[in-house]
Amino acid sequence: MNLDDIPGPCHSSLRIFKQSSPSASLNPRVLLAMQLPTTDRADQRKLSAIETPMSTWRGFIRRFAPSWFAIVMGTGIISILLYKLPYNGAWLYWISVAIFVINVTLFAIFSLTSALRYICYPILWRAMITHPVESLFVATFPMSVGIIAQGIVNICVPAWGSWAATLAWVLWWIEAVTSVVICFYIPFNM
Numbered sequence: 001m002n003l004d005d006i007p008g009p010c011h012s013s014l015r016i017f018k019q020s021s022p023s024a025s026l027n028p029r030v031l032l033a034m035q036l037p038t039t040d041r042a043d044q045r046k047l048s049a050i051e052t053p054m055s056t057w058r059g060f061i062r063r064f065a066p067s068w069f070a071i072v073m074g075t076g077i078i079s080i081l082l083y084k085l086p087y088n089g090a091w092l093y094w095i096s097v098a099i100f101v102i103n104v105t106l107f108a109i110f111s112l113t114s115a116l117r118y119i120c121y122p123i124l125w126r127a128m129i130t131h132p133v134e135s136l137f138v139a140t141f142p143m144s145v146g147i148i149a150q151g152i153v154n155i156c157v158p159a160w161g162s163w164a165a166t167l168a169w170v171l172w173w174i175e176a177v178t179s180v181v182i183c184f185y186i187p188f189n190m
Contacts, residue, residue, distance in 0.1 A: 062124070064117045068110050069140035075103040076147030083154045100151045107144055114141075129189055139182050146175040 082096035118125045128134050149171035156164035 058120070061113055061116050062121055064110075064113050065134055065137065066114065066128070066140055067134070067137040068113075069107075069144045070137070072103060072107045072110060072144040073140060073147055075099060075106060076144065076151055079103055079151055080147070080154060083151075097155055100155050103151065104148060107148055110144075111141075129186070135186050135189075138186060139179065142175045142178040142182065145171050145178070149175065 079096050079099040082092050082099065085092055129138070149168045152164055152168040152171065157168065
């Protein structure tokens with residue numbers, strides 16, 4: 001597809017983006033998958049590399065971003081802070097446990113939704129990695145894994161024993177490896 005073949009108001013901004021961007025070698029379908037703003041719904045359908053989903057669930061999965069994992073980070077930190085408070089009331093411990101369970105549930109839902117996004121719309125992976133803002137949130141996934149590992153150490157290891165410690169150790173290694181990979185991959189692919 002040539003940029004001259006693209007109709008609509010974003011024609012000139014696409015050309016400027018293609019000429020000035022370090023990712024100018026991208027496939028035009030990847031550029032179009034970023035959903036540049038348009039003024040007309042018909043133009044948006046013409047510009048979109050992936051047809052706009054009619055179902056609300058498919059639309060939610062398609063627009064799901066890695067920034068949702070920041071919610072897991074915040075919820076996990078609240079659980080850890082409540083556990084570590086110097087006021088050792090039993091009620092604080094149980095509130096911490098409840099928030100930790102909510103945190104793990106949110107992480108599972110977000111991970112499943114994220115996996116569905118990249119399975120159903122594989123072109124979005126490259127578009128997300130090269131996007132100047134969305135790619136910065138990829139690191140929220142390993143940070144969420146690390147916070148869940150800390151919650152397992154605090155809450156699960158005293159209650160369930162050594163297998164929970166092994167699980168926390170494995171999660172910590174997953175966090176460490178993915179953090180290093182993201183640290184070296186993202187800056188060189190934007």
